[in-house]
Amino acid sequence: MTPLAISHYTLTTALGAGREPTLAGLQAGRSGLSPKRFLDVELSTWIGEVAGLDQVSLPIGLEAFDCRNNRLAWLGLRQDGFVDAARRATARWGTQRVAVILGTSTSGLLQTELAYRRRAPDGSLPADFHYAQTQNSSSLAAFVAHALGVQGPSCVVSTACSSSAKVFGNAARMIAAGLIDAALVGGVDSLCLTTLYGFNSLELLAADICRPWDAQRHGLSLGEAAAFALLERDVDEAQGWLLGVGESNDGYHMSSPHPEGAGAVEAMRAALADAQLAPGSIDYINLHGTATPNNDAAEDRAVGTVFGNATPCSSTKGATGHTLGAAGGVEAAIGLLALQHAFVPGGLNLRTRDASLHANYQRESFDARLRTTLSNSFGFGGSNASLVLGCAR
Amino acid sequence: MTALKVHLQGVGLLGPGLGSWPAAQPMLRGIEAHVFSPTLLPSPARLPSAERRRAGAAIKLAMAVADEAVAHAAIDPHTLATVFTSSSGEGLNCHLLCEALAGADRLISPTRFTNSVHNAAAGYWHIAVASRAPSTSLCAYGASFGAGLLEAATQVQATDAPVLLVASDTPYPEPLSACRPLPDNFGVALMLAPSSSARSLATLDLELADVARAGATSTCSDLSLEALRTAVPAAAALPLLQALARGDTDRHVVCDLMPALKLHIAIRAKAGTS
Numbered sequence: 203m204t205p206l207a208i209s210h211y212t213l214t215t216a217l218g219a220g221r222e223p224t225l226a227g228l229q230a231g232r233s234g235l236s237p238k239r240f241l242d243v244e245l246s247t248w249i250g251e252v253a254g255l256d257q258v259s260l261p262i263g264l265e266a267f268d269c270r271n272n273r274l275a276w277l278g279l280r281q282d283g284f285v286d287a288a289r290r291a292t293a294r295w296g297t298q299r300v301a302v303i304l305g306t307s308t309s310g311l312l313q314t315e316l317a318y319r320r321r322a323p324d325g326s327l328p329a330d331f332h333y334a335q336t337q338n339s340s341s342l343a344a345f346v347a348h349a350l351g352v353q354g355p356s357c358v359v360s361t362a363c364s365s366s367a368k369v370f371g372n373a374a375r376m377i378a379a380g381l382i383d384a385a386l387v388g389g390v391d392s393l394c395l396t397t398l399y400g401f402n403s404l405e406l407l408a409a410d411i412c413r414p415w416d417a418q419r420h421g422l423s424l425g426e427a428a429a430f431a432l433l434e435r436d437v438d439e440a441q442g443w444l445l446g447v448g449e450s451n452d453g454y455h456m457s458s459p460h461p462e463g464a465g466a467v468e469a470m471r472a473a474l475a476d477a478q479l480a481p482g483s484i485d486y487i488n489l490h491g492t493a494t495p496n497n498d499a500a501e502d503r504a505v506g507t508v509f510g511n512a513t514p515c516s517s518t519k520g521a522t523g524h525t526l527g528a529a530g531g532v533e534a535a536i537g538l539l540a541l542q543h544a545f546v547p548g549g550l551n552l553r554t555r556d557a558s559l560h561a562n563y564q565r566e567s568f569d570a571r572l573r574t575t576l577s578n579s580f581g582f583g584g585s586n587a588s589l590v591l592g593c594a595r
Numbered sequence: 596m597t598a599l600k601v602h603l604q605g606v607g608l609l610g611p612g613l614g615s616w617p618a619a620q621p622m623l624r625g626i627e628a629h630v631f632s633p634t635l636l637p638s639p640a641r642l643p644s645a646e647r648r649r650a651g652a653a654i655k656l657a658m659a660v661a662d663e664a665v666a667h668a669a670i671d672p673h674t675l676a677t678v679f680t681s682s683s684g685e686g687l688n689c690h691l692l693c694e695a696l697a698g699a700d701r702l703i704s705p706t707r708f709t710n711s712v713h714n715a716a717a718g719y720w721h722i723a724v725a726s727r728a729p730s731t732s733l734c735a736y737g738a739s740f741g742a743g744l745l746e747a748a749t750q751v752q753a754t755d756a757p758v759l760l761v762a763s764d765t766p767y768p769e770p771l772s773a774c775r776p777l778p779d780n781f782g783v784a785l786m787l788a789p790s791s792s793a794r795s796l797a798t799l800d801l802e803l804a805d806v807a808r809a810g811a812t813s814t815c816s817d818l819s820l821e822a823l824r825t826a827v828p829a830a831a832a833l834p835l836l837q838a839l840a841r842g843d844t845d846r847h848v849v850c851d852l853m854p855a856l857k858l859h860i861a862i863r864a865k866a867g868t869s
Contacts (some may be wrong), residue, residue: 326773334775340734353855358744359732361732379752400705405703434847451718451729454645456709582714583714
């Protein structure tokens, strides 16, 4: 692909709202995870909760969209001057020439889960439950498009944990086809009961803090996050570049990765081919690294197959938790921070490295001038996506 | 305005009173009135037995129309990229999860959780056909068909390879059905290719157009089909399917995308060269 300018980006995770606390947390090796309870969920686990969502009010006129996921979206949009950047893009290109393509896995499903507790004696849901504006997957993209006055093509990509990596591909294709000139991409996912109890039912939720690449890893810690990036056909000053997108499917199992990471290999190779880069040109790999025994093992093999075992890599989920449909966007933003601030983020919570894993896993952050990063996002349904990002030049 | 050109190589269709693409021809052509009768979902024979047991309505529906379209186009699905689009995914599964999570013990089944992802149908399809080709799953509420068609055509242009589009919607049970009433299962699959062949049914030229230029969204003259079109997001395909079934040359249909932005589709039947 022709390199595509990333004119602005922001992220809000358990490390804090906006780029600054995230950068500081990553550089200091601080985790945003804590063993606190989410609502009245009685599971023994650590979560990466974003603080302050109870105090967020949505813009006037968009009250029907009120739910945890859209509050998180609005909190995230208002960091780092992102709203202004989006408005500049619509002013420059025209409201119909800017797309909104966002990833989410559960959207506002928490709103439905809570509404089911308040069913009337006849079983009906309360009148204040707004299905279209909260539960429906598209609610996120509709809310963001309304809030920013964007009128170009808009939809949600919902492919579980690869969702907000794949949206970069949608945007790049639409810009290349001349359908649009800019796109607001990224993803938002918020904590809810379905994912907490669901991953618990699969025995993939760790009771301890998640420990990617550790010999004693026992599963993931769930987090929530909002991440946004603005891609534009051309800009005066880019903050980074989208160099390649690779997508594939495992075609193997709904909730377990292919043991050799065959689909992951295809996604990484497709991203490198799209970027016209050799594996040796990648300076840092942000792993999917969920800390489930099978996922880390399969990804380690896949990375070894494509890159060998020299390229520095880490999973940042020990800091943010696994933010599911937002993870691809979050980790693209972390990749951009690493490129801009010249460092490799360390993979937290590692005590004893799994001796059967061979990737060049970095447990502590260190300074390094990076030209390119690759970010992996793999999800249920065997959905894989890899992004290659380049530094501002 | 930029236009995307794709060649339609096959169609799959399953909905109330519309048993398949061939069976639906008299209704789509207006020779027979459409009569609403419940959609019958076949068991997905293509799936391994473990996955077949776990497949709910949304998976059965999507697989049925996907199967019909690839058979119609005589294409090998093993290397075929796919775009799935749906307003809501598996309604019954979602209801049962929410009900269990509102209950005392909150125990949910791992299969229910796995099937709750919006890309469940895509995941099952790629397992069934052992395909590692890229796949995406979209949602744009009432405009999910238009968003899916736009993405599939954009991918055809970007990759110069065929793409299978599957648009399908499955109803919720109560109480969600009161909030989002969908009358029945409805699915459509379109096999889109970058170049024409002897099997091409039509050439589609797609472009984005402001509502002022595109005009009103196309409708169905048959009242029963029109009721389906307005009630089920995937049934937004019906005006396009009617134009294809009639085989009229140089027709166009307008499909919903955004409130002020439509998808304008110019249809040339039995295209010769690409």
